[in-house]
Amino acid sequence: MSDRPRYDLAALRTRLDGIRLEDNPALVRQKSRDFYWYSPILKRQLDAVAADLVAYPASQDDVVRVLEACAELAIPVTPRGAGTGNYGQAMPLAGGVVLDLSGMDRVLDIAPGRVVAQAGALLADIDAATRATGQELRLSPSTYRTASIGGFIAGGSGGVGSIMWGGLRDLGNILGLTVVTMERQPRVLRLTGEEVGKVAHAYGTNGIITEVTMPLAPAYGWLEAIIGFDDFGRACSYANALGEQDALAKKLVSVVAAPVPQLYFLRHRPFLPDGKHVVLAMVDVLAADAFAAFTTRHGGEFLFRSDLVPAERRAGLPPIYELAWNHTTLRALRVDPAITYLQTLYPFPHQLDLVARLHARLGAEVPAHLEFVRFDGKVTCFGLPLVQFTTEERLEEIIAIHEEMGAVVFNPHRYTLEEGGMKQTDAVQLAFKREADPAGLLNPGKMIGWENPDFDLASGRLYLFQGLA
Amino acid sequence: MSDRPRYDLAALRTRLDGIRLEDNPALVRQKSRDFYWYSPILKRQLDAVAADLVAYPASQDDVVRVLEACAELAIPVTPRGAGTGNYGQAMPLAGGVVLDLSGMDRVLDIAPGRVVAQAGALLADIDAATRATGQELRLSPSTYRTASIGGFIAGGSGGVGSIMWGGLRDLGNILGLTVVTMERQPRVLRLTGEEVGKVAHAYGTNGIITEVTMPLAPAYGWLEAIIGFDDFGRACSYANALGEQDALAKKLVSVVAAPVPQLYFLRHRPFLPDGKHVVLAMVDVLAADAFAAFTTRHGGEFLFRSDLVPAERRAGLPPIYELAWNHTTLRALRVDPAITYLQTLYPFPHQLDLVARLHARLGAEVPAHLEFVRFDGKVTCFGLPLVQFTTEERLEEIIAIHEEMGAVVFNPHRYTLEEGGMKQTDAVQLAFKREADPAGLLNPGKMIGWENPDFDLASGRLYLFQGLA
Numbered sequence: 024m025s026d027r028p029r030y031d032l033a034a035l036r037t038r039l040d041g042i043r044l045e046d047n048p049a050l051v052r053q054k055s056r057d058f059y060w061y062s063p064i065l066k067r068q069l070d071a072v073a074a075d076l077v078a079y080p081a082s083q084d085d086v087v088r089v090l091e092a093c094a095e096l097a098i099p100v101t102p103r104g105a106g107t108g109n110y111g112q113a114m115p116l117a118g119g120v121v122l123d124l125s126g127m128d129r130v131l132d133i134a135p136g137r138v139v140a141q142a143g144a145l146l147a148d149i150d151a152a153t154r155a156t157g158q159e160l161r162l163s164p165s166t167y168r169t170a171s172i173g174g175f176i177a178g179g180s181g182g183v184g185s186i187m188w189g190g191l192r193d194l195g196n197i198l199g200l201t202v203v204t205m206e207r208q209p210r211v212l213r214l215t216g217e218e219v220g221k222v223a224h225a226y227g228t229n230g231i232i233t234e235v236t237m238p239l240a241p242a243y244g245w246l247e248a249i250i251g252f253d254d255f256g257r258a259c260s261y262a263n264a265l266g267e268q269d270a271l272a273k274k275l276v277s278v279v280a281a282p283v284p285q286l287y288f289l290r291h292r293p294f295l296p297d298g299k300h301v302v303l304a305m306v307d308v309l310a311a312d313a314f315a316a317f318t319t320r321h322g323g324e325f326l327f328r329s330d331l332v333p334a335e336r337r338a339g340l341p342p343i344y345e346l347a348w349n350h351t352t353l354r355a356l357r358v359d360p361a362i363t364y365l366q367t368l369y370p371f372p373h374q375l376d377l378v379a380r381l382h383a384r385l386g387a388e389v390p391a392h393l394e395f396v397r398f399d400g401k402v403t404c405f406g407l408p409l410v411q412f413t414t415e416e417r418l419e420e421i422i423a424i425h426e427e428m429g430a431v432v433f434n435p436h437r438y439t440l441e442e443g444g445m446k447q448t449d450a451v452q453l454a455f456k457r458e459a460d461p462a463g464l465l466n467p468g469k470m471i472g473w474e475n476p477d478f479d480l481a482s483g484r485l486y487l488f489q490g491l492a
Numbered sequence: 493m494s495d496r497p498r499y500d501l502a503a504l505r506t507r508l509d510g511i512r513l514e515d516n517p518a519l520v521r522q523k524s525r526d527f528y529w530y531s532p533i534l535k536r537q538l539d540a541v542a543a544d545l546v547a548y549p550a551s552q553d554d555v556v557r558v559l560e561a562c563a564e565l566a567i568p569v570t571p572r573g574a575g576t577g578n579y580g581q582a583m584p585l586a587g588g589v590v591l592d593l594s595g596m597d598r599v600l601d602i603a604p605g606r607v608v609a610q611a612g613a614l615l616a617d618i619d620a621a622t623r624a625t626g627q628e629l630r631l632s633p634s635t636y637r638t639a640s641i642g643g644f645i646a647g648g649s650g651g652v653g654s655i656m657w658g659g660l661r662d663l664g665n666i667l668g669l670t671v672v673t674m675e676r677q678p679r680v681l682r683l684t685g686e687e688v689g690k691v692a693h694a695y696g697t698n699g700i701i702t703e704v705t706m707p708l709a710p711a712y713g714w715l716e717a718i719i720g721f722d723d724f725g726r727a728c729s730y731a732n733a734l735g736e737q738d739a740l741a742k743k744l745v746s747v748v749a750a751p752v753p754q755l756y757f758l759r760h761r762p763f764l765p766d767g768k769h770v771v772l773a774m775v776d777v778l779a780a781d782a783f784a785a786f787t788t789r790h791g792g793e794f795l796f797r798s799d800l801v802p803a804e805r806r807a808g809l810p811p812i813y814e815l816a817w818n819h820t821t822l823r824a825l826r827v828d829p830a831i832t833y834l835q836t837l838y839p840f841p842h843q844l845d846l847v848a849r850l851h852a853r854l855g856a857e858v859p860a861h862l863e864f865v866r867f868d869g870k871v872t873c874f875g876l877p878l879v880q881f882t883t884e885e886r887l888e889e890i891i892a893i894h895e896e897m898g899a900v901v902f903n904p905h906r907y908t909l910e911e912g913g914m915k916q917t918d919a920v921q922l923a924f925k926r927e928a929d930p931a932g933l934l935n936p937g938k939m940i941g942w943e944n945p946d947f948d949l950a951s952g953r954l955y956l957f958q959g960l961a
């Protein structure tokens with residue numbers, strides 16, 4: 024990455040007159056990184072990555088101007104929302120321009136069932152606007168308060184809400200996208216239906232998203248609960264059964280094995296007796312009695328219920344979703360920097376059995392953390408287990424053990440789409456890339472199917488975002 | 493039923509002064525029946541059933557007065573909503589009073605996520621009120637336009653909406669009930685959580701529901717679609733997969749085998765080419781492109797789409813849910829009075845295989861009609877197959893074949909809770925009945941567990957509404 028080509032930045036600056044640019048090296052460096060340091064491997068590989076320049080478009084016209092100029096001058100462009108991705112997705116491997124969309128943050132239109140927003144709008148800001156109509160986004164990452172909607176669509180997969188609505192991969196969770204292509208004469212495309220799959224979770228490698236249309240769900244009053252179990256297996260089967268309660272509207276069902284909650288959920292510590300494995304849940308508060316009845320039936324013990332704990336004891340607590348998804352990892356990392364993590368899927372219908380076997384085999388070194396979701400119409404769970412990091416070799420071994428035993432691993436220690444395992448490139452995807460970014464200037468280095476024509480597109484593995492052919 | 497006891501109606505009349513009563517025999521007879529004639533067996537058994545008197549309470553106080561007086565005078569009381577039940581549920585086997593709740597039809601309160609209404613309110617009227625807030629009931633029977641919410645809770649099970657929300661059996665689909673007991677001094681009970689299960693689908697045998705609190709869902713614009721297939725199996729697997737699309741908000745996914753649609757869906761006939769097996773669907777219109785993409789992926793052909801068919805061609809068509817659930821049967825009966833039906837469940841995960849085997853074996857005599865639903869967290873289907881009725885013996889044989897092959901039958905040719913197979917009586921249920929109706933005067937003859945103390949409560953069968961012990 025040190026012998027990267029020199030770009031004609033002077034010409035670029037002239038052409039982009041009127042658009043805010045930043046070339047202060049410290050600031051450029053800062054805008055060239057994300058949460059890649061979650062992975063000790065990516066940290067080693069990507070630490071030196073930096074762009075030459077950051078451009079801050081204020082409108083779609085600005086985006087068109089930047090792409091037009093960069094296409095002409097053969098300068099790579101890497102889009103950036105809020106830079107909260109964990110896999111170096113937003114890091115400009117070949118330098119050039121980081122296109123920071125944070126200035127395009129307007130919520131444009133709200134109607135029953137959907138919202139239209141600019142790509143740089145923060146998820147929490149979108150909800151603040153839609154909540155006036157009793158609605159909110161179906162899905163958000165646990166970085167809800169800091170991440171952008173465009174970055175979520177281009178770099179994320181799902182999270183809070185996936186237990187009701189599945190993931191971003193599912194038809195219907197993204198209603199429409201406006202995308203600008205990287206061509207001498209950039210085009211503005213409007214994608215709906217199947218076509219949004221071309222750009223979803225593509226790390227911005229085949230178009231810059233400027234505007235999004237997202238479906239909305241009812242903004243329930245969400246009861247936050249922590250339910251304790253002495254037995255890990257019972258915590259898992261409770262969580263699975265809660266996920267399967269069709270009539271309880273819910274937004275979060277997570278399992279975190281002891282002693283993770285006790286060691287790392289510092290502000291919730293008073294609610295977390297030693298030894299308890301916990302389930303974190305967000306459930307429609309109107310169904311509180313039904314939820315309590317269900318919990319009693321399953322022998323669960325409420326350690327925390329936001330509707331019952333007095334306000335003064337709740338003050339200072341983070342929202343419960345910030346104990347879940349990748350925030351579990353973040354909280355652990357803050358206490359113990361030697362910790363890293365994995366991302367797994369335990370396929371239905373054997374998820375509970377597989378989790379139990381993995382926990383028995385690796386539980387001490389790889390403490391369990393499960394996120395229950397709807398996946399292809401069934402309730403099952405992803406894992407974001409913590410890993411007590413020792414060496415890269417041991418990490419690869421742990422991954423191999425998971426795969427051998429039947430888990431699918433979406434390797435968070437890889438910066439390419441395909442190796443991360445979430446996005447399958449195929450003929451349709453590559454044909455679209457040839458159209459939308461013929462010179463391969465968008466976020467180069469992230470799509471192996473493009474960089475390496477010999478790459479085996481037809482590998483038998485399970486990708487989260489499947490090919491479109 | 494002809495040698496039934498004489499009741500002291502004169503004393504009753506005196507005590508109920510000020511409450512509207514009806515004793516015109518023709519009118520009383522009319523209010524003593526429901527859609528029991530759907531079943532040739534129930535038609536034979538129940539044709540002579542009639543009450544002595546119909547009482548029309550205008551308020552909960554009136555209900556209390558009627559129950560108090562009838563408890564005192566040992567006169568049976570059978571509640572009635574709109575009388576659209578199919579199993580003679582609302583028919584007063586021992587005469588006495590029919591308590592017609594249709595006058596208690598007010599929508600009392602609407603808030604985000606829930607509605608409070610009087611028990612006699614019609615489902616469509618509740619929705620007309622809640623829709624102003626962008627909300628509607630989660631579940632309704634296909635008799636949506638004529639049935640009452642109290643009758644639905646006490647006599648129904650689910651229907652339109654069950655593909656998103658499961659059934660009335662599920663914790664959270666009924667938030668609260670106000671119930672008046674049948675005692676010398678009637679009590680007004682407020683049931684929530686687990687307790688609503690005591691009164692749900694109990695045919696009014698253990699309390700009169702006066703007020704209900706029901707959860708609300710977003711009132712999407714519902715696109716109505718009919719999708720055609722040449723192959724029955726492909727129609728079924730399309731419908732199952734559509735049910736499993738987590739991100740497509742939907743309300744109806746039904747399969748009707750040819751030639752049923754062509755023979756009986758008279759007003760939709762122009763849209764139904766000969767030989768096509770059809771899927772009926774209601775899907776959030778905002779996701780129309782995603783839904784179309786899904787349908788293309790699965791080789792489905794749109795025969796009808798309400799968003800594309802011009803208004804003049806749609807005029808005069810019934811809403812699509814009135815082709816589904818028990819309306820399929822009704823439409824067939826109108827053309828061919830010799831038709832009757834069954835109610836079955838094809839348990840997950842073998843539903844498609846079981847449906848295919850039954851269709852192969854009995855398809856001509858018992859044409860398939862499936863309703864896809866969420867059931868215990870999975871997508872599977874109920875069946876409401878039509879039956880070309882010949883004899884009662886043959887009907888029993890057909891039921892036996894279904895059970896042998898692995899289907900669960902909820903026999904719609906029985907008027908008791910347990911034989912119908914939907915409601916399990918158990919110790920908790922009976923204890924509540926002893927409290928709420930110690931003399932057994934509420935809708936007598938419908939709960940075997942009460943009438944016959946030797947009844948085996950612990951039978952191994954699957955009940956839709958399970959016991960509470």
Ligand SMILES: Cc1cc2nc3c(=O)[nH]c(=O)nc-3n(C[C@H](O)[C@H](O)[C@H](O)COP(=O)(O)OP(=O)(O)OC[C@H]3O[C@@H](n4cnc5c(N)ncnc54)[C@H](O)[C@@H]3O)c2cc1C
Pocket residue numbers: 057058101102103104105106107108109112113114124142143163164165166169170171172173174175176177178179180181182183225226227228230231232233348349350353466
């Ligand atoms: C603590 C923590 C918890 C997390 N939890 C979750 C979670 O629950 N679920 C989840 O899915 N993710 C999660 N993430 C990852 C990440 O936070 C989310 O995916 C987030 O939505 C990314 O948004 P962003 O604006 O920060 O995107 P960025 O990191 O800025 O960008 C993400 C990717 O999208 C591209 N991109 C950004 N904007 C555009 C655009 N307008 N057009 C085209 N491409 C664009 C970037 O180039 C990059 O490849 C978590 C991360 C952390 C650190």
Ligand SMILES: Cc1cc2nc3c(=O)[nH]c(=O)nc-3n(C[C@H](O)[C@H](O)[C@H](O)COP(=O)(O)OP(=O)(O)OC[C@H]3O[C@@H](n4cnc5c(N)ncnc54)[C@H](O)[C@@H]3O)c2cc1C
Pocket residue numbers: 526527570571572573574575576577578581582583593611612632633634635638639640641642643644645646647648649650651652694695696697699700701702817818819822935
């Ligand atoms: C064409 C057709 C289609 C149908 N489709 C469906 C369907 O999709 N799903 C479904 O579940 N059902 C269906 N049904 C059955 C029935 O229409 C519904 O269950 C309906 O909701 C019953 O409401 P109702 O007001 O007519 O009740 P009624 O028939 O009047 O009463 C039903 C039962 O509840 C009792 N009851 C009524 N009101 C009260 C009260 N206030 N307190 C206590 N007990 C009370 C009655 O005694 C009776 O036992 C269908 C019936 C027909 C004829």
